[in-house]
Amino acid sequence: MLTKVTIKLIQSLKDKKNRQLHGLFLVEGTKAVMELLASKIVVKTLFATGEWISLHKVLLKDNCELEIVNEKELKQLSNQVTPQPVIALAFIPNYDITEIDFSKGFSIALDEIQDPGNLGTIIRIADWYGIKNIICSKNCADVYNPKVIQSTMGSFLRVNVFYENLSAFFSAHNKIPVYGALMNGKNLHQTKINSDGILLIGNEGSGISDELLTFVTHPITIPKIGEAESLNASIAAAIICDAWARG
Amino acid sequence: MLTKVTIKLIQSLKDKKNRQLHGLFLVEGTKAVMELLASKIVVKTLFATGEWISLHKVLLKDNCELEIVNEKELKQLSNQVTPQPVIALAFIPNYDITEIDFSKGFSIALDEIQDPGNLGTIIRIADWYGIKNIICSKNCADVYNPKVIQSTMGSFLRVNVFYENLSAFFSAHNKIPVYGALMNGKNLHQTKINSDGILLIGNEGSGISDELLTFVTHPITIPKIGEAESLNASIAAAIICDAWARG
Structure with a gap:
C-alpha cells in the first residue's frame, strides 16, 4: 500500500x-x-x-x-x-568529470538547450554514434527531468551528462578542436571533422552565446538549399554527428 | 468584440x-x-x-x-x-498532386508519422533542403494541427503536404528510386543518393509497413557506432536529406 x-x-x-x-x-x-x-x-x-x-x-x-x-x-x-x-x-549517479580525458574521442557541449525533448533526442543521437560525454551549460534542461529521460529511450544510461560552466570548461580544454554549429561557418560537406574534438550546439532561439563563440576553433554550417531560417538544435546535432562518423 | x-x-x-x-x-x-x-x-x-x-x-x-x-x-x-x-x-489550401512531376527532384514520403512535432520538424527539414513535396499516408498527423504548424516555424508555407494512399502512389510512380530508411539496408555513407527520388520514412515505433517495404528500391541504413536501438524519425530524415544534399 x-x-x-x-x-x-x-x-x-x-x-x-x-x-x-x-x-x-x-x-x-x-x-x-x-x-x-x-x-x-x-x-x-x-x-x-x-x-x-x-x-x-x-x-x-x-x-x-x-x-x-x-x-x-x-x-x-x-x-x-x-x-x-x-x-x-x-x-541520481554522481559522475566525476575530472576522470574523463576529453582530448580523446568526440564529445558534445550544449549551450542553453532548454527544451527537454531536444536534450533527450541529443542524448539518443550521442548514444547512436557512440559519443559518451555531453557537457551542458548550467542553464540547460535537466537530464533527470522525466520528459528528458523518456525521450532518450534508455540512452541516458550510456551517455554521461555533466553540468559545467562552459567558459571555464573550454578554457581548461583549450587544445581540443571545438566545432561550432553556426549560420556563417565553413560548409559542413567540405569539412573533415577530427575524430577527437567537441561539437558545440547553441540555444534553440539565440544560438551559441557570444561568450562561448570565442572558443569555437572550427565554425561549421550545414548547407542550405531551400528557405527555412534554421534547423532545430537536435537536428543540427544529428547531421554534424553523422558527418563526424563519416570521418 | x-x-x-x-x-x-x-x-x-x-x-x-x-x-x-x-x-x-x-x-x-x-x-x-x-x-x-x-x-x-x-x-x-x-x-x-x-x-x-x-x-x-x-x-x-x-x-x-x-x-x-x-x-x-x-x-x-x-x-x-x-x-x-x-x-x-x-x-486550408487545396494543392493538386496530379500537377507535380515526382520524377524530377527529391520528395519525402511518410508512413504513419503520428507525432505532430515529428511531422512539423520534417517539414522544416524539407524546407531547409529545398524539398518541395511531402506525401503522407492517410494516418499521418495532420499538417494543419496547431502543433504541426507551430513546429514547422513557417516552413508549411513552402512545402506541399499531400495525404495519399501510399501503395497506390508508389504503384503509380514505379520508375522513381525509393530510398527506405531501414535497420538492415546499405550503409548510407557508402550510398550516393540520386538527385531525383523519394525518401520513405516509417512510423516512429514500427518503421516502414510491410506493404510499403515492397516499393523500396534502395534500402539504406544510418551507420551506428554506439548502442541506441534507433533514431527518432525526424532525425533519420534529416541525416538522409543531408546525405542527398551532399550529392
Missing part, C-alpha cells in the same frame, strides 16, 4: 530542485526500467503492478524495494498520459 | 474533423502570420491586439477581416501556453 508520503515524494520529483534535494529521479516503462536495473545506477524502489512483477520476477535484482501498486496508484505517480505498468525510483 | 460563436469555431479547430468541415486552420505568432500574409494562402480573419495592429498596419493586406482582441480573449483562442499577440484564421 502506497503511503501519502511516498506519493508526495514521487510527485515532487517533477521539479528539479526536489530531485536535487532528494538525489532521486524516476524512470518509467518496462524497457527503460529493465535497462536501468542492468546498469550501475542504484534503484531504490520499483513500483509495479502485480502482473508486471510476476512476468519480470526472474530478472529483478533482490536489492531494491518492491511496491505492488494498482492502476489508479500508478496514475498518481506517473508523468505520462498513459502510465506504464512499472516506475523505478532511482538514485 | 469577439462573439461566442467565433470563440467556439476557433476552439473547435483543435480537432481535425472540424478543420476539414470548415476548411479552416490557425496560425499563431507574428513571424508565421506575416509569412502567411505574404503567401498564396487566403486569410479569413486576423485576431490581434490593438498594439500589434498599429505596429504592423502598413504590412497588412486589406482583404482580410481584422478583429481587435484583448489578452484574455487571445488566451481563449490560442493553442499555446503563452499566447502570441496575433492569430490568423486561414483557409
Whole structure:
C-alpha cells in the first residue's frame, strides 16, 4: 500500500530542485526500467503492478524495494498520459568529470538547450554514434527531468551528462578542436571533422552565446538549399554527428 | 468584440474533423502570420491586439477581416501556453498532386508519422533542403494541427503536404528510386543518393509497413557506432536529406 508520503515524494520529483534535494529521479516503462536495473545506477524502489512483477520476477535484482501498486496508484505517480505498468525510483549517479580525458574521442557541449525533448533526442543521437560525454551549460534542461529521460529511450544510461560552466570548461580544454554549429561557418560537406574534438550546439532561439563563440576553433554550417531560417538544435546535432562518423 | 460563436469555431479547430468541415486552420505568432500574409494562402480573419495592429498596419493586406482582441480573449483562442499577440484564421489550401512531376527532384514520403512535432520538424527539414513535396499516408498527423504548424516555424508555407494512399502512389510512380530508411539496408555513407527520388520514412515505433517495404528500391541504413536501438524519425530524415544534399 502506497503511503501519502511516498506519493508526495514521487510527485515532487517533477521539479528539479526536489530531485536535487532528494538525489532521486524516476524512470518509467518496462524497457527503460529493465535497462536501468542492468546498469550501475542504484534503484531504490520499483513500483509495479502485480502482473508486471510476476512476468519480470526472474530478472529483478533482490536489492531494491518492491511496491505492488494498482492502476489508479500508478496514475498518481506517473508523468505520462498513459502510465506504464512499472516506475523505478532511482538514485541520481554522481559522475566525476575530472576522470574523463576529453582530448580523446568526440564529445558534445550544449549551450542553453532548454527544451527537454531536444536534450533527450541529443542524448539518443550521442548514444547512436557512440559519443559518451555531453557537457551542458548550467542553464540547460535537466537530464533527470522525466520528459528528458523518456525521450532518450534508455540512452541516458550510456551517455554521461555533466553540468559545467562552459567558459571555464573550454578554457581548461583549450587544445581540443571545438566545432561550432553556426549560420556563417565553413560548409559542413567540405569539412573533415577530427575524430577527437567537441561539437558545440547553441540555444534553440539565440544560438551559441557570444561568450562561448570565442572558443569555437572550427565554425561549421550545414548547407542550405531551400528557405527555412534554421534547423532545430537536435537536428543540427544529428547531421554534424553523422558527418563526424563519416570521418 | 469577439462573439461566442467565433470563440467556439476557433476552439473547435483543435480537432481535425472540424478543420476539414470548415476548411479552416490557425496560425499563431507574428513571424508565421506575416509569412502567411505574404503567401498564396487566403486569410479569413486576423485576431490581434490593438498594439500589434498599429505596429504592423502598413504590412497588412486589406482583404482580410481584422478583429481587435484583448489578452484574455487571445488566451481563449490560442493553442499555446503563452499566447502570441496575433492569430490568423486561414483557409486550408487545396494543392493538386496530379500537377507535380515526382520524377524530377527529391520528395519525402511518410508512413504513419503520428507525432505532430515529428511531422512539423520534417517539414522544416524539407524546407531547409529545398524539398518541395511531402506525401503522407492517410494516418499521418495532420499538417494543419496547431502543433504541426507551430513546429514547422513557417516552413508549411513552402512545402506541399499531400495525404495519399501510399501503395497506390508508389504503384503509380514505379520508375522513381525509393530510398527506405531501414535497420538492415546499405550503409548510407557508402550510398550516393540520386538527385531525383523519394525518401520513405516509417512510423516512429514500427518503421516502414510491410506493404510499403515492397516499393523500396534502395534500402539504406544510418551507420551506428554506439548502442541506441534507433533514431527518432525526424532525425533519420534529416541525416538522409543531408546525405542527398551532399550529392
